[in-house]
Amino acid sequence: MAEAQQQTGKPQLRTRIQAYGINHLHVFFSSLGRIWRAPFASLMTASVIGIALALPAGFYTLLQNLQQLSGGWDGAARISLYLHNNVSLSQAEKFAKQLNTTPQIEKVRVIDKDAALEEFKALSGFGDALDALDSNPLPMVIVVTPVVDTENPQRVENLVEELANRPEVELVQLDLQWVKRLYTIMNLVQRGLIVIAGMLALAVILVIGNTIRLDIQNRHSEIQVNKLIGATNAFIRRPFLYTGFWYGLFGGLTACVLVVTALSLLQGPAKRLAGLYDSGFRVVNLGFGNSILLIAIAILLGYLGSWLAVGRHLRDIEPG
């Protein structure tokens, strides 16, 4: 018996650690092989995951494009300061100079009464009627171009408030209502996108979980035998977790291909449209960093899905 005891001894720790690594490597590739041997079913699973992930990723990229576009329009936001009638031209110019040093202000232009009148005559078509007036009724105007912070549209409003409180200023007009509306809409879309992305992520987890569940059922007897001859739960879980990893990876790659293809199709027409508007706008595609992020998220979801399925179902399979 002494001899038998000695022979029974476990392999050394170093050997076991090495074997552990080799086992991981082996399971890593054998789970890939398993997916490979059922190409049709695997392709379907990967496509479902791919489409589910491509939707939020595609919308997100479109939204980024929209933000880039609206960023271009922000330059058009102008604040008109109508000064009191008693402010003289030199006072106005001094005031303008002072404003120019404010960091929130990009550009300042002073339109004096005469220039304003000329402009009004030229544009309004009331030229003759204005000639009948004794004095120039138009106030002096300072046109301020604010620095627009896309992240924080509130700052422009703060600036407007500040300018309205100046003694020289009689009236402030800000034509920024539509910008505000656009931001609100984009915020809404962004929020909606997060909700949709969350739901689709859940769908991905469920799809992978279900696939793994079927896989577990198919390998029921193998799991039983493994448990009987002393496999730890980690050992039994491993192939399924790697299967989830692979599904996530292939799903993520599919999603990337779908998004990049869809946006490439938009690129040509969008460029022509932008050309018609004299805009330098270009559709920005998913990009390398975001692609990697998308694939990483897909892998994480795949792993999570299989982890949930395995945790849920392995306990049910006991030898007996």
Added chain:
Amino acid sequence: MLQFTNICKRYPSGQEALANITFKMPTGSMAFLTGHSGAGKSTFLKLITVIEKSTRGQLIVNGVNVSRIARWRIPYLRRQIGVIFQDHQLLYDRTVFDNVALPLVIAGYRHREIGRRVRAALDKVSLLHKERAYPITLSGGEQQRVGIARAVVNKPALLLADEPTGNLDPELSREIMALFQAFNQVGVTVLVATHDIDLINTLPYPKLTLKNGCLAYNGFAEGRHYG
């Protein structure tokens, strides 16, 4: 090696499978567990491999108190026990070699060591020439021998067999028993559950007979010394 103390097993359905079993099986011995079907032989073996837990009593397997074992330690206990099943429980999508190698892969042996040990185990059951075959292509007796090779490849301290000769003709059954005797001779404790009375009456090992869940006959308590 095995020590049952007042072991009872009652299934949730209310059926009492084992009642008040007390016996001690010394390390290095070999014994037969007999009884008509439904007498509790399978439950008896399931308690040892912790597939089932006893409702009452204390069971010690190879120095481990199985009645109060932590869940995570069960796999490590099972590695010390080789189990042979009537229906072989082989994996049919793998070769004979891979089937036999499974316990070693699980225990974390090195690749070369696995090859050496698997071939040694297959050699013992005279199936070395079939290592690349798939179990489905083998006869019943050969499949059972693959099962035995898998049970002993990890050199367990205890070997349990559940009706190992159930589907085999007398000639093959004797061969299988001879294998168990050979393992016992090198120090492995062997417990064989069988209802093949004719076969075991020809062999000089103690018997444990179960009747309706009770231990009707305890060969270890008869004063003779075995093992």
